Amino acid sequence: MSGGLKFWKPGTAGPGSSLDRETETEGNVIQSAPAYASLSIQAQREHLPIYKHRDKLLHCIETHGVTIVVGQTGCGKTTQLPQYLYESGWAADGRVIACTQPRRVAATSVAGRVANEVGSVLGDEVGYTIRFEDVSDKERTRILYMTDGMLFRETLVDPLLTRYSVIMIDEVHERSVYTDLLLGVLKKIRRKRPSLRLIVSSATVDATTFLEYFRANTPLGDAEAAIASLEGRMFPVEVAYLRAPVADYVRKAAEVVADIHVKHGPGDILVFLTGREEIERCLEELSELLPMLPRTADKLVPLALHAGLSTEEQMAVFERAAPGTRKVIASTNIAEASVTINGIKYVVDCGFVKIRTYNPTTALASLATVPVSVASATQRAGRAGRTSAGICYRLYPESAFANLPLSTPPEIARTDMTTPLLQLKALGIDDVMKFEWVTAPPAESVLRALEGLLATGMIGEDGRMTATGAKVAECPVEVGLARMLFSAGEYGCGEEVLTVAAMTAVQDAFVIPDGAPGALAELERRKFTAEEGDHLTLLNAYNAFTRYGKSAGWCRSHALSFRAMSRAVSIRAQLKKYMQRFGIPMKSCEGDAVKLRKCLVSGYYRNAARWMADGTYRSVRGNQTLHVHPTSVLFTRKPRTGWVLFHEMEETKKTQIRILTEIEPDWLLEHGHIQQDKRTGKAVDAMAMSGQK
DNA sequence: GAGCACTGC
Known part of the structure; x- marks a missing residue:
């Protein structure tokens, strides 16, 4: 290390040198992004003046339907803007000012700070709503922080979001799936309810993208969107x-x-x-x-x-x-x-x-x-x-x-669109190709998702959502898990499948303790091992967790994540409400693993694979070579039937399958292949492959 | 025979 730091330091600006007034909107990250900064300045000069003062900013919100706010972390936009709006009467007449965040912790912590500043008890005038936690009051809450996923879900119940006067979508630059879906839906809502004001808040110059987005194909005119910027405290x-x-x-x-x-x-x-x-x-x-x-x-x-x-x-x-x-x-x-x-x-x-x-x-x-x-x-x-x-x-x-x-x-450009598309259908947006995406998902992605929805009976040949699809769309888990839950009545295993769904939705229930090599965790996991595979092993772990008082200490000594297990408890309770609402009996299969596994097949029959002599598997759909993930209890064993069902596959160095369970190939025949057959005209997966056993 | 970025309903 005698040579010291071999760094080249840009000489034009050093610590403490102040930047051009206008570039302050970019924060004071010197020399970090020249092209980026100039793009922003140019865009702002072309379109609108930069508002830095509170009254001007309010004026901007007052006169324009959509305000794009640029300001980086720490500039106070998240805590201050909703308060300004509140003080100037936007929450009068029982209306609510909403501010969405991509993450739960952000929604809760910001709500806490603002409640403090306003001098209110959290959950009274200022509150928050995230999954499993609603610390708000239907009558009294005026400023509501929430996750963007929660607001999107609310559109399923109240499509025009009538209780809100202003909605601020924060951290838009992160471009989470729900942020993107919300922006699309909000643009649509504003056509029907122009009185709804939107604030789209971003830390970066993507802001110009959003400005163009809200102006495009909008009969509201040029002046309807504005960019404002806030100074950071960096x-x-x-x-x-x-x-x-x-x-x-x-x-x-x-x-x-x-x-x-x-x-x-x-x-x-x-x-x-x-x-x-x-x-x-x-x-x-x-x-x-x-x-x-x-x-x-x-x-x-x-x-x-x-x-x-x-x-x-x-x-x-x-x-x-x-x-x-x-x-x-x-x-x-x-x-x-x-x-x-x-x-x-x-x-x-x-x-x-x-x-x-x-x-x-x-x-x-x-x-x-x-x-x-x-x-x-x-x-x-x-x-x-x-x-x-x-x-x-x-x-x-x-x-x-x-x-x-x-x-x-x-x-949205790099994720499975099956669930998002079904949710859009549930909102009555049938032609997803015409939906005004901020960024459209790849056409291939949309097509495959629609194919999948059709094959699993979520939508019909006409592209419209079926009755089952409507139920599945409401259920806050992935489509396969929801389908599995809704067939529990048929197999009489509601209690068990509910637990399996919750444990599967939570990732990483089993942990590798720091310091200890995998062997120890492996030993602990073996205590829960079910011969049939991982789904039942997860069920065993969950049952043991509740039997031993749901304690953190017990989790630590059994190589389980307390955080993950507690989440599973919450998810299970939430899913149970959906099952009850749709009248699915909560019966126990009393240890009959066949019933439970048949029920798994009803949701995941597309994820079947056949064991090969070299220890790998071949997928039924696509005939790909698959490797068992080392965390599986079937990692070391050949399934007795030679067939498994898996929850997901992922490509790292190899293509791996995680969470697998032994099945009988005949069980595959009972599901979904008919629609798929009709559509592709090919011999279908399940039928074709079961002949080879 | 060997592993896993991060969120969210």
């Missing part, structure tokens, strides 16, 4: 790049951290890497480097942060570093937007991110490591400037930055 962040690319950014990250520690003053360090494995390796490399460093005054405290950690483990990153120590947090993308840590002065950004994409042709989800977008890199850099001026070290050359995509493709 400190400047200097950005440094590598002179040349590195082969091993994990190693480089450790070196840069060591170098910062030796050469720079106090302040914690946040390192962005792509996954758990990289995080652990980086911290190992760092501990090897430390003894070789010159003596420093401060001690370095290494911490990991990723979603796989328990809540307590995650809390460690928020604890203030003890005097004479410096925290270094190696984190996944979770620290980019979901988790905010104060006191970070240095950010080290590897420049990559793991992203999930869906291939509609093969029905395969895959997880790939790809370069981050300019928007992501900017957001990551900003994490260094929340409490004081900071530095961001990007582990790639500046020339590589210029080639990054401006933003990550929205989720």
